[in-house]
Amino acid sequence: MTEHLRNPDDEHIPVMAKEALDLLRCKPGGVYVDATVGLGGHSLAILERIQPGGLLVGIDRDKESLEKAQARLKPFADSVRLFHDNFKNLPLILNNLATKPVDGILLDLGVSSYQLLSQERGFSFQSDAVLDMRMDRTQQWNAADLVNNLPESELAGIIYRYGEERLSRRIAAAIVHERAKGPITRCAQLASIITRLFKVRQQGIHPATRTFQALRIAVNEELEGMEEFLSEAFGFLKPGGRIVVIAFHSLEDRIVKRTFRKLAGQCVCDAPSELCRCPRQILAHLITPRPITPRPEELAVNPRARSARLRSLERI
Ligand SMILES: C[S@@+](CC[C@H](N)C(=O)[O-])C[C@H]1O[C@@H](n2cnc3c(N)ncnc32)[C@H](O)[C@@H]1O
Numbered sequence: 001m002t003e004h005l006r007n008p009d010d011e012h013i014p015v016m017a018k019e020a021l022d023l024l025r026c027k028p029g030g031v032y033v034d035a036t037v038g039l040g041g042h043s044l045a046i047l048e049r050i051q052p053g054g055l056l057v058g059i060d061r062d063k064e065s066l067e068k069a070q071a072r073l074k075p076f077a078d079s080v081r082l083f084h085d086n087f088k089n090l091p092l093i094l095n096n097l098a099t100k101p102v103d104g105i106l107l108d109l110g111v112s113s114y115q116l117l118s119q120e121r122g123f124s125f126q127s128d129a130v131l132d133m134r135m136d137r138t139q140q141w142n143a144a145d146l147v148n149n150l151p152e153s154e155l156a157g158i159i160y161r162y163g164e165e166r167l168s169r170r171i172a173a174a175i176v177h178e179r180a181k182g183p184i185t186r187c188a189q190l191a192s193i194i195t196r197l198f199k200v201r202q203q204g205i206h207p208a209t210r211t212f213q214a215l216r217i218a219v220n221e222e223l224e225g226m227e228e229f230l231s232e233a234f235g236f237l238k239p240g241g242r243i244v245v246i247a248f249h250s251l252e253d254r255i256v257k258r259t260f261r262k263l264a265g266q267c268v269c270d271a272p273s274e275l276c277r278c279p280r281q282i283l284a285h286l287i288t289p290r291p292i293t294p295r296p297e298e299l300a301v302n303p304r305a306r307s308a309r310l311r312s313l314e315r316i
Contacts, residue, residue, distance in 0.1 A: 013113075014041030015305045019292055020106055020244050021045055023312045029053035030103035033094075035087035035233070036060060038112040040069030046106070047076040055099065056080045059087045061136040061220075065114060086136070088229050094236050101238035110248040111135065111216065113304055123216060125191035125208040131184065133212075133219045143215045147190060148183045152176045162223070162251065163214030170197055171211055187212075213249065223251060230259040234284070237315040242287065244312045253291065253309045260286055260313045287312040 026049035034043045037058040047056055056079060060066045063084050073080050083093055116123050122132030133143040156172035159165045171194055178184060178193050191208040198207040234243055247253040258268050265282030291309035298305055
């Protein structure tokens with residue numbers, strides 16, 4: 001069965017849940033944040049462990065997902081506060097809630113299977129949906145706006161940087177050539193423009209995979225301000241509190257790795273040691289000096305987890 005024919009509502013297996021929960025060490029009465037609630041898989045597991053007296057602050061920028069999560073988490077309604085927002089506003093939310101310092105923060109980044117498999121959301125090159133890709137459908141611009149309006153060089157830059165696509169310039173040129181004839185509005189239309197450029201089918205992945213990833217990251221500004229956000233969120237942890245981040249592509253994971261190392265007082269620059277200006281202030285312990293990857297048993301039931309990389313940091 002192709003991915004887009006599956007029912008998105010059936011897809012809510014939380015990725016690396018056992019590892020994430022073990023690392024968060026959820027305890028009754030604790031305060032936790034799930035900054036990417038999605039359909040609430042991880043949130044539910046956290047809520048089960050923090051009774052009685054615990055609080056979960058949950059955020060997602062996708063209103064539809066959050067509504068589904070809200071229904072799922074109803075048995076714990078008294079212990080959860082959900083917010084439709086960008087997690088970059090977590091500091092504002094926590095300050096306004098005036099909670100005590102937080103015991104743990106979870107980020108399970110990227111898009112959910114629910115979003116990816118929902119035809120009308122336009123994330124998949126396998127669907128003929130409108131080229132949308134917004135996680136937050138109240139946002140003003142979508143993927144079609146970028147594809148039809150960005151200058152060619154900017155488009156090529158996005159495809160190269162966020163998709164790590166070697167053919168970025170050729171793809172951008174082909175897009176600009178096609179859009180001169182009329183707007184590119186559908187996923188399948190864009191996928192076919194890209195596919196035509198690849199003479200040999202690449203092993204394993206569809207030729208449009210990298211370009212679609214790049215556009216999704218650009219539309220949702222997924223990497224912008226991530227380092228600042230992680231450092232700021234870390235500041236809300238109590239001593240001994242932990243942050244756990246699950247990333248799904250190397251660009252995202254690189255930012256997490258760098259930020260965690262910095263907070264743990266390690267050098268993150270390329271300068272010779274005599275010229276290093278890294279702060280070297282030890283504010284945290286790296287719980288995972290190397291990222292944890294999914295166990296084979298998990299991959300057997302949830303292949304979508306294959307690119308997951310989990311990292312955790314503990315505040316001193
Ligand atoms: C991989 S899914 C999370 C799945 C969830 N852990 C579960 O068990 O169902 C990622 C979720 O994060 C949300 N998301 C991604 N970036 C976000 C951001 N900057 N602010 C808020 N939510 C975000 C997406 O809308 C998506 O629902």
